[in-house]
Amino acid sequence: MPISENYRERLYPDLEKIVAHFGTPFHIYDEIGIRNTVKRLQSVFSDFRFREYYAVKALPNPQILAILREEGCGFDCSSLPEIVLARQIGANGNDIMFTSNNTTRDEFAFALSNGGCILNLDDISLIDKVPHLPDLISFRLNPGSDTGNDIIGKPEEAKFGVPREKIIDAYRIAKEKGVTRFGLHTMVVSNERDAETHLSSVEGLCILTNEIQTLLNIKIEFINIGGGLGVPYRPDDKPLDLGLLANGIRSLWQKHNLGDTQLFMESGRYITAPHGVLVTKAINRKESYRNYVGVDASMSALMRPGMYGAYHHIDVVSDTVSALTVVDVVGSLCENNDKFAIQRELPEIHEGDLLVIQDTGAHGHSMGFNYNGRLRPQELLLRADGSVELIRRAETIEDYFATLNFEPDKLEI
Numbered sequence: 001m002p003i004s005e006n007y008r009e010r011l012y013p014d015l016e017k018i019v020a021h022f023g024t025p026f027h028i029y030d031e032i033g034i035r036n037t038v039k040r041l042q043s044v045f046s047d048f049r050f051r052e053y054y055a056v057k058a059l060p061n062p063q064i065l066a067i068l069r070e071e072g073c074g075f076d077c078s079s080l081p082e083i084v085l086a087r088q089i090g091a092n093g094n095d096i097m098f099t100s101n102n103t104t105r106d107e108f109a110f111a112l113s114n115g116g117c118i119l120n121l122d123d124i125s126l127i128d129k130v131p132h133l134p135d136l137i138s139f140r141l142n143p144g145s146d147t148g149n150d151i152i153g154k155p156e157e158a159k160f161g162v163p164r165e166k167i168i169d170a171y172r173i174a175k176e177k178g179v180t181r182f183g184l185h186t187m188v189v190s191n192e193r194d195a196e197t198h199l200s201s202v203e204g205l206c207i208l209t210n211e212i213q214t215l216l217n218i219k220i221e222f223i224n225i226g227g228g229l230g231v232p233y234r235p236d237d238k239p240l241d242l243g244l245l246a247n248g249i250r251s252l253w254q255k256h257n258l259g260d261t262q263l264f265m266e267s268g269r270y271i272t273a274p275h276g277v278l279v280t281k282a283i284n285r286k287e288s289y290r291n292y293v294g295v296d297a298s299m300s301a302l303m304r305p306g307m308y309g310a311y312h313h314i315d316v317v318s319d320t321v322s323a324l325t326v327v328d329v330v331g332s333l334c335e336n337n338d339k340f341a342i343q344r345e346l347p348e349i350h351e352g353d354l355l356v357i358q359d360t361g362a363h364g365h366s367m368g369f370n371y372n373g374r375l376r377p378q379e380l381l382l383r384a385d386g387s388v389e390l391i392r393r394a395e396t397i398e399d400y401f402a403t404l405n406f407e408p409d410k411l412e413i
Contacts, residue, residue: 002235002313002358003030003274003275003277003356003359004030004033004274004275006032006033007030007032007033007275007382010030010032010382011030011382012317012356014386014388015317015354015356016354018279018380018388019279019281019354021388022378022380022388022390024279024280024281024297024354025278025279025280025281025295025296025297025301025377026278026279026377026379026380026394027276027277027279027301027360027361027364027365027377027378027379027380028277028279028380028381028382028388029064029272029275029361029379029380029381029382029391030275030276030382031381031382031384032382032384033274033275034064034067034068034271034272034361035067035071035384037270037271037272037274037275038052038068038071038072038073038271039071040242041242041270041271042071042072044242044243044246045246045249045263047250048249048250048253048263049260049261049262049263050263050264050265051072051073051074051262051263051264051265052072052074052264052266052267052271053073053074053075053076053097053224053266054068054073054074054076054266054267054268054271055076055266055267055268055269056075056076056077056078056082056085056086057076057078057268057363058268058269058271058272058273058361058362058363058366059268059276059361059362059364059365059366060081060082060085061365061391061392062088062089062391063381063389063391064272064381064391065085065086065089065091066089066090068271069089069090069091069095074094074095074096074097075095075096075097076097076099076227076268077096077097077098077099077117078098078099078100078101079100080107083096083098083110083111083117087114087115092114092115092116093115093116093117094117094118094136095117096117096118097117097118097120097138097224097264097266098111098118098120099120099122099140099185099187099266100120100122101122101123101159101160102122102159103122103126103129104129105130105131108126108129108130109131112131112132112134116134118137118183119133119134119136119137119138120137120138120139120140120183120185120224121137121138121139121140121162121170122140122160122162123161123162124139124162124166124169124170127170127173127174127177133174133177133178134179135179135180135181136179136180136181136183137174137179137183138182138183138184138185138222139162139167139170139171139184139185140160140162140185140186140187141161141162141164141167141184141185141186141205141208142156142160142161142163142164142186143161143164143186143188143201143204144156144163160187161186161187164208167208167212168211168212168215171212171216171218172216175216175218181219181221182212182218182220182221183220183221183222183223183224183264184205184208184209184212184220184222184223185223185226185264186201186204186205186224186225186226187226187227187228188201188228189201189228190228190230190269191228191230191231191233192228192229192230192240193230193231193232193237193238193239194230194240195240195241195244195245195248196248198225198228198229198245198248199245199248199249199252201225201226202223202249203252205223205225206223206253206255206256206258207256209223209256209258209261210256210257221261221262222262222263222264223261223262223263223264224264224265224266225249225263225265226265226266227265227266227267227268227269227270228267229242229245229265230270231269231270231273231359233310233311233312233313233359234311234313235313240270249263268362268363269362269363271362272361272362273359273360273361273362273363274358274359274361275361276359276360276362276364277357277358277359277360277361278297278301278302278356278357278364278377279354279356279357280295280296280301280354280355280357281295281296281354281355282294282349282350282352282353282354282355283295283296283351285349285350285351290327290328290343291325291326291327291328292327292328292329292330293327293328293346293349293355294330294331294332295329295330295331295340295355296332297340297357297377298331298333298338298374299331299335299337299338299339299340300331300370300371300372300374300375300376301331301364301365301376301377302357302360302364302365302367302368303367303369304363304367305337305339305340305341306335306337306338306339307367312341312358312359312360313357313358313359314329314340314341314344314346314355314356314358315358316346316347316349316353316354316355316356317353317354317355317356318347318349318350318354320348320350321347322347322348323347323348324345324348325346325347325348326343327343327344327349328341328342328343328344329341329344329346331374332372332374333371333372333374334372335371335372340355340357365377365379365392370395370400373400375394375395375396375397375399375400376394376395377394377395378390378392378393378394379391379392
């Protein structure tokens with residue numbers, strides 16, 4: 001969707017200055033917008049024992065994570081580097097939820113070192129791979145049935161989570177091995193803007209929580225309903241009704257007598273996606289069977305359109321006002337799906353015009369790659385005081401070749 005008026009009013013008047021100083025392309029994030037979204041999330045769920053564990057995979061930049069930590073967030077991590085990032089900005093112990101899959105013993109050992117974390121186990125088989133089970137663990141439920149959505153798909157076909165018919169055994173085994181504190185987690189939808197879809201999943205967790213507690217005489221201390229809160233990428237998309245979701249969860253807590261059970265979330269997209277944009281410059285026009293506008297970014301900087309066919313709204317920042325024309329906005333990769341927009345009506349774009357590709361604050365830079373030797377762009381932060389700070393430099397050709405600098409090593413067979 002178009003970025004907030006507040007962000008637009010603070011960014012667009014100075015965009016030419018920012019480009020003149022830093023060059024293009026770049027992702028730029030809005031500190032005020034990120035803080036306000038976290039505050040709203042916490043306010044709506046303030047009568048719960050609520051905590052947001054930001055999904056680090058969405059935007060793994062330490063400056064952004066530091067802002068989120070200041071706002072009281074924990075961090076959902078799915079790899080060791082993500083744990084390292086969270087620890088570098090001061091998160092530790094129960095500030096970190098480690099939700100991994102196909103995890104090795106060495107990875108579990110690292111996760112449990114230096115203050116540890118909450119382990120959120122993806123499968124019953126992983127119990128024996130944990131070097132020493134901590135007091136508190138959680139299991140990720142795969143509920144089966146048609147509870148997923150288009151991005152995640154059907155849970156029965158997903159690699160994630162403990163099947164419903166095995167979940168009781170998972171808690172039983174953990175209890176027998178000495179675990180005394182427990183949580184429950186699921187994540188079955190992504191970018192879902194329908195509150196009722198979320199509530200259907202949450203009710204399943206509530207029912208299961210009481211079943212586990214009754215059968216095994218244990219306490220489920222927290223229910224982590226996952227992330228998956230959607231944002232309206234298209235201008236006519238209806239936003240998620242966060243108040244309706246909160247009221248629905250409140251009713252479910254009362255209906256199922258969950259009392260002081262903590263409520264956790266692991267939103268990533270919802271918190272940062274609307275507060276980031278990719279700024280790129282038009283560098284070429286090509287008139288073929290279609291009209292193409294070539295820009296100086298490629299899908300190595302934002303792969304969602306090429307990977308998912310995802311829509312990202314585009315503003316053209318130009319000194320001239322012109323009629324709408326239908327174009328494909330494309331990068332320079334040797335891949336035909338290297339497109340930010342397909343047959344999109346946009347104002348006529350001239351070489352040198354700036355394009356602002358919106359809602360890139362989650363799964364934008366973080367999903368970047370180096371195919372064709374293309375390099376990932378810099379990241380900037382628009383601070384609350386109006387200053388603009390470099391928070392990740394652009395990759396260089398030297399970076400691309402760095403892993404080819406190594407000591408010779410050869411095994412003779």
